[in-house]
Amino acid sequence: xxxxxxxxxxxxxxxxxxxxxxxxxxxxxxxxxxxxxxxxxxxxxxxxxxxxxxxxxxxxxxxxxxxxxxxxxxxxxxxxxxxxxxxxxxxxxxxxxxxxxxxxxxxxxxxxxxxxxxxxxxxxxxxxxxxxxxxxxxxxxxxxxxxxxxxxxxxxxxxxxxxxxxxxxxxxxxxxxxxxxxxxxxxxxxxxxxxxxxxxxxxxxxxxxxxxxxxxxxxxx
Amino acid sequence: xxxxxxxxxxxxxxxxxxxxxxxxxxxxxxxxxxxxxxxxxxxxxxxxxxxxxxxxxxxxxxxxxxxxxxxxxxxxxxxxxxxxxxxxxxxxxxxxxxxxxxxxxxxxxxxxxxxxxxxxxxxxxxxxxxxxxxxxxxxxxxxxxxxxxxxxxxxxxxxxxxxxxxxxxxxxxxxxxxxxxxxxxxxxxxxxxxxxxxxxxxxxxxxxxxxxxxxxxxxxxxxxxxxxxxxxxxxxxxxxxxxxxxxxxxxxxxxxxxxxxxxxxxxxxxxxxxxxxxxxxxxxxxxxxxxxxxxxxxxxxxxxxxxxxxxxxxxxxxxxxxxxxxxxxxxxxxxxxxxxxxxxxxxxxxxxxxxxxxxxxxxxxxxxxxxxxxxxxxxxxxxxxxxxxxxxxxxxxxxxxxxxxxxxxxxxxxxxxxxxxxxxxxxxxxxx
Numbered sequence: 001x002x003x004x005x006x007x008x009x010x011x012x013x014x015x016x017x018x019x020x021x022x023x024x025x026x027x028x029x030x031x032x033x034x035x036x037x038x039x040x041x042x043x044x045x046x047x048x049x050x051x052x053x054x055x056x057x058x059x060x061x062x063x064x065x066x067x068x069x070x071x072x073x074x075x076x077x078x079x080x081x082x083x084x085x086x087x088x089x090x091x092x093x094x095x096x097x098x099x100x101x102x103x104x105x106x107x108x109x110x111x112x113x114x115x116x117x118x119x120x121x122x123x124x125x126x127x128x129x130x131x132x133x134x135x136x137x138x139x140x141x142x143x144x145x146x147x148x149x150x151x152x153x154x155x156x157x158x159x160x161x162x163x164x165x166x167x168x169x170x171x172x173x174x175x176x177x178x179x180x181x182x183x184x185x186x187x188x189x190x191x192x193x194x195x196x197x198x199x200x201x202x203x204x205x206x207x208x209x210x211x212x213x214x215x216x217x218x219x220x221x
Numbered sequence: 222x223x224x225x226x227x228x229x230x231x232x233x234x235x236x237x238x239x240x241x242x243x244x245x246x247x248x249x250x251x252x253x254x255x256x257x258x259x260x261x262x263x264x265x266x267x268x269x270x271x272x273x274x275x276x277x278x279x280x281x282x283x284x285x286x287x288x289x290x291x292x293x294x295x296x297x298x299x300x301x302x303x304x305x306x307x308x309x310x311x312x313x314x315x316x317x318x319x320x321x322x323x324x325x326x327x328x329x330x331x332x333x334x335x336x337x338x339x340x341x342x343x344x345x346x347x348x349x350x351x352x353x354x355x356x357x358x359x360x361x362x363x364x365x366x367x368x369x370x371x372x373x374x375x376x377x378x379x380x381x382x383x384x385x386x387x388x389x390x391x392x393x394x395x396x397x398x399x400x401x402x403x404x405x406x407x408x409x410x411x412x413x414x415x416x417x418x419x420x421x422x423x424x425x426x427x428x429x430x431x432x433x434x435x436x437x438x439x440x441x442x443x444x445x446x447x448x449x450x451x452x453x454x455x456x457x458x459x460x461x462x463x464x465x466x467x468x469x470x471x472x473x474x475x476x477x478x479x480x481x482x483x484x485x486x487x488x489x490x491x492x493x494x495x496x497x498x499x500x501x502x503x504x505x506x507x508x509x510x511x512x513x514x515x516x517x518x519x520x521x522x523x524x525x526x527x528x529x530x531x532x533x534x535x536x537x538x539x540x541x542x543x544x545x546x547x548x549x550x551x552x553x554x555x556x557x558x559x560x561x562x563x564x565x566x567x568x569x570x571x572x573x574x575x576x577x578x579x580x581x582x583x584x585x586x587x588x589x590x591x592x593x594x595x596x597x598x599x600x601x602x603x604x605x606x607x608x609x610x611x612x613x614x615x616x617x618x619x620x621x622x623x624x625x626x627x628x629x630x631x632x633x634x635x636x637x638x639x640x641x642x643x644x645x646x647x648x649x650x651x652x653x
Contacts, residue, residue, distance in 0.1 A: 054299055068292035072313045084305055085298035092305045143298065 003028055003058070003147065003175060004049060011041075011048045018044040020199045026177065028146070031170065033186035033207070034179040036196035036218055042179035045196070046151045049177060059145030061173070063153040067136040071125035074099075075116060075135050078124055079107050082143030110141050113168055115161065129156040137165055141172055148173040152181060163188075183215050236279070243276030245619040247586045248333045249502070249596070252340055253603050254611065258411045261341045263395050270333050274326065281322060282315070289315040320381070328375055332500040335368060339502065340589065346503065353510055365499075372498050415608040422609075442610055446602070447617050450588070450595035454621065457516055457584040457594055458577070461523035465580065466573050468528020469535060473565070474557055476536035479543050493536070496529025505587045519592045523583055531572045535565050570636070574629040581625050585618045595621075 004026040012018040018041040026032065034042045043065055053060045061082070069078050076099055084092060095103055099121070111117040116134045119127060124135055133156040140148060148169055154162035162182070166189040169176050180186045186193060187207050195203030195218045203214055252269035259265040294310040312319075338346025345368055352360040421435055474480040475489025504526050508518030539561050550560055588596025595618045602610040 062296060064292070064296060066292060068296045070293045070310055070313045072316050073309070077309070081293075081297060081309055083298070084309060085300040085302075087305075089302050089304045093308065096308060 002026060004052070011044055018199065019196070019201075022201055024194070024201065024204075026175070028175055030192055031176045031190045032178070032192045032194055033190035034177070034194050034196060035181075035183065035186060035203075035215060040196040040218075041199065042196060043151050046149050046177065046179055050149050053147060053149075058147060061140035061143040061145050061148045063133075063136050063140045063148070063150040065151040065155075065179075067132050069124045069132060069135055069139075072123055074121045074123050075111070075127070075131075075138070076104065076107055076120050078135050079110065079138045079142045082139040082141075107138070107142060110138050113141075114138060114165055130158070130161075133157060134161075134165070141168070144172070146173065147175040147177070150176070150178040152179055154185070155181060159185075183212075240276040240279040241623070242619060244273045244280070245276075245582070245622040246273060246615060247582050248273050249336065249340060249586045249589060250599060250615050250618070252337050252342065253589075253599065254608070254615075256341065257415065257603070257606070257608060258407050261343070263342075266334060266337050266342045266344070269337065270330055274330070278323075278326070282319065285315045285318045285322070286311055289318075324379060327379055328372065328498075331371065331375075332498070336500045336502045339506065349503065349506070353506075369495070369498070373494075411608070415606075416612045418609045418613070419607070439613070442613060446598040446610070447595075447614055449593065450598045450614065451617060451621060453516070453592070453597075454581065454584045454588070454594040454618075457519050457523070457587075457592065458581045458625075460516070460520045461527070461580050461584060462573065462577055464520055464524025465527040465531065465576060466569075468524055469531035469569060469573070470562075472528055472532030473535035473539060474561070476533065477539045477543070477561070479546075480539075480553075480557055480561070489536075493529045493533045496525050497533055499526065501526040501583045502587060502590075505592075506590055509590055509592075514591045516592055519584065519587045519590075519594075523580055523587070527576050527580055527583075531569070531576065534572060535569055538565055538568060571633060574633050577629045578622055578626040582618075582622055585621070 002025050004024060006022050006024040009022045009024075010020050011022060022045075034045060036042055046062075047064075050060060050062050070081070077096065080092075080095065080103055087095070091100075094100065104120070108117060108120060111120055114134045114137060116131060116138060119131060124132060127135065133153070137153060140150070150169070153169075154165050157165060159182075162185055166178075166185060169178070170189060176190070178186075178190065180190075187210070191207050193203060193205060193207050193210050193215070194201055195215065197218050203210070203218065205214075248269045251272050252265055255265040255268050259268070289311065291311075291314075293314065294306060297306055297310055334342075335345040338344035338348065339350050341347065345364055349361060349364045352358075352364065418435055418438060421431065425431055472489075472493065476486055476493060478486035481489060501523055504522035505519050508522045512518045512521075542561065542564055546556075546560060550556055585595040588594035588598065589600045591597065595614060599611050599614045599618075602608075602614065
């Protein structure tokens, strides 16, 4: 059964349709990269898919473009919030006052995997842009689930780190839907590429068969 | 603290009404009532200040939460519990404005607690009152200076790290004070008997005569005390508002160096700081001593206090305008009239309407000092231990506050007056 099945769908905000007449079908296990210029509707699509999948009761993790972190709280607490629905209120309050051993033990390895372990008890407002982004990634990893949605999840991280993060995404989630700006990363770590341009899906092809020139046309004026 | 608990549910109608009522009753009225229950103890002071402040915090915190970034909350797993959601993703997002506003409120609390001395609690106001009565004016000056030093140095001694020490210290002090013992029976009597209108007390509620007696009682109260009190309160309010507007209008250039020169700016600042940080009640008291008992001292004092607050805010905005003035801008009085006034006029009106409701509350309470506004009558019936009447009169004050607030709101909406840069400190100064 398809995870997502959109047929001739129009997506957008109140006054403005960002994407018109979209056809999109996603099967479990697919790893898809969305490519396109900024403003082409990638974020809108990711947000829309997140709402839809959550409403359908799927276990989804999201790495939003703006990270949506709570700056005064530590990296640890921000990551912990990924499983806030699975703990009792009392337990979470206790954990806010003093980080509980069990949770620290669970979260520490996730942070080491993306080289953020030394900053575990730093408050997020003191972090650099890349570190903030990795905190949002760690939160999604801690949340877990079958599907991950990422809106430019590695935009603030250097190439080597990005590769490691995307590798980790592959191994942790069955299905991944990622908006990316780095074409090479998209071709290496995803198996299907969807190109957005002018309110439409203009490319939808397996990553292997796609030509570089086709992708370049997405970014042409 | 209670205010924070109420904040997330402040949008619910009953909660909003409760919070509005709590803050519509001035802490002096609360104190007068609780004096009957707890006697002149620290508990009276604490409850009297805590109740209206709860109402204020509930409103302001809820507005701050409203304005804070909601994205982290929206991103939380869908089934997260409301309490956890609130403390993990909502409160931390509004922490910075909370902190600034709470600190500012401590300063207000200091003022309130000083003022409570005038009705018999042993705070600075009590000292001031005593010294005035025995005509030791040098001591009056000393008390005032102590008070200004306390307020002026607040940013050095009020640090978040020191708060636990203050809390523990005041708790210890509270227990060591002793004071009149707390009697539960007092509270029960207060709630079940004292505040029940006298004709209804222990009467047969099914008898028509009971109700006609009540009606006579009520109409006497309304025509002899509530009505004249209300009229006088409005008179004082409107005249004080007029003085406020004049003071603010002429006062704001005092802190704009471009208009008054560097020295003038410093002097103006001192003047406005004194004007706005002296509690209005204390100011009225001092003017009463100088001018004798009439409405005049109340009008002058309230006008100066509120005018100084608005002048300070306008002055700060004028400072923001200064760098953008064209190089060939006029000078002196023309600069004031043609460049500053037109730009600040909208804000000036908005601020004045915001303060209107506050001036009304203040006009009501200064009655306790002898000006025949509502507070005068409330104080009178409380001295006669007729708390049933006090409750009705206070209720009328609350209604008057709501009416004025409602009119001011309508006017602000009609003329689209709103403060254009609302930061926490500003909100604190303009709104109750």
